[in-house]
Amino acid sequence: MRIARSIPELRILLKTLKERSGRIGFVPTMGYLHEGHESLIRHCKTRCDSVVVSVFVNPTQFGAEEDFSRYPQDMERDQALCLNQEVTALFIPDLKEIYPTGFSTFIDPGPMGEVLCGKFRPGHFRGVTTVVGKLMNIVQPDLAFFGQKDLQQAAIIRRMVRDMNLPVELVVTPTIREADGLAISSRNAYLSAEDRQRALCISRALFAAEDAYRSGVRSACKLIDTARRLLTDLDELQYCELVDALTMDPIGGNVERLAGLCVAGMVRATRLIDNVLLSEASDPTNLLSLVGLPE
Numbered sequence: 001m002r003i004a005r006s007i008p009e010l011r012i013l014l015k016t017l018k019e020r021s022g023r024i025g026f027v028p029t030m031g032y033l034h035e036g037h038e039s040l041i042r043h044c045k046t047r048c049d050s051v052v053v054s055v056f057v058n059p060t061q062f063g064a065e066e067d068f069s070r071y072p073q074d075m076e077r078d079q080a081l082c083l084n085q086e087v088t089a090l091f092i093p094d095l096k097e098i099y100p101t102g103f104s105t106f107i108d109p110g111p112m113g114e115v116l117c118g119k120f121r122p123g124h125f126r127g128v129t130t131v132v133g134k135l136m137n138i139v140q141p142d143l144a145f146f147g148q149k150d151l152q153q154a155a156i157i158r159r160m161v162r163d164m165n166l167p168v169e170l171v172v173t174p175t176i177r178e179a180d181g182l183a184i185s186s187r188n189a190y191l192s193a194e195d196r197q198r199a200l201c202i203s204r205a206l207f208a209a210e211d212a213y214r215s216g217v218r219s220a221c222k223l224i225d226t227a228r229r230l231l232t233d234l235d236e237l238q239y240c241e242l243v244d245a246l247t248m249d250p251i252g253g254n255v256e257r258l259a260g261l262c263v264a265g266m267v268r269a270t271r272l273i274d275n276v277l278l279s280e281a282s283d284p285t286n287l288l289s290l291v292g293l294p295e
Ligand code: AMP
Pocket: 028, 029, 030, 031, 035, 036, 037, 039, 040, 145, 146, 147, 148, 149, 150, 173, 174, 175, 176, 177, 183, 184, 185, 186
């Protein structure tokens, strides 16, 4: 595995990889890698000849009051995990490499960045699209991999790839969970044993709604209500909404197309998000990928 800390270093490495004419896959992360990231890397390996992973805690996607300065990090463990997963190249830029002095150009995700998490984290998705857009330009991968865990992020990036004609195929892969259902997240490190028990109400609520959908319930109100009633262990429920999984538009009436039931809430100072897809398709996560290159 090669490690690059600067853009020129990475470009030299990528040139060699591209000359070997294989497909380059890219997995952008903020580090503190876990089984969710590992799963993205594994999917990437099955589709690509080379795997590029980036670890960069992106300051522009954090609000002033948020956890940027205490976001968990363990570079040694991240490197070991990537080595173990036979990652081809690990890109670990520092802040100045991505945001040089005078940096002032951002990608605006539009209204999709203002709903759900965007309402509670103003400017968050503008930071996400900007850094992912930059990383796509730096790495120029053939395919890029994102987790369903961040459903709104995947939707916004899918639209950015299309709107900006980025020559990359976007692949979305299923959420990896602990045995008890908790969606794995780097932020779970903040939770005490007791917090963690309370956090479990999120996956329980989502699974209950999923069960109701499977048993034939299609009314958006009823499905949302089924989940809401189980979200009582949170210190704050920020949202529990049923949306079109591709556009993030709210679904009223009945669920008739690929829907995402999305929850965000606080357990003490830790903000957690999760979602399930409601669809009659056997593997609905596949429907979130952008197959082929955008026109
Ligand atoms: P992060 O490091 O949290 O920015 O996440 C990097 C990528 O990993 C994003 O595409 C996330 O959606 C994805 N990811 C995070 N947690 C999970 C999980 N539990 N299962 C699958 N993908 C995940």
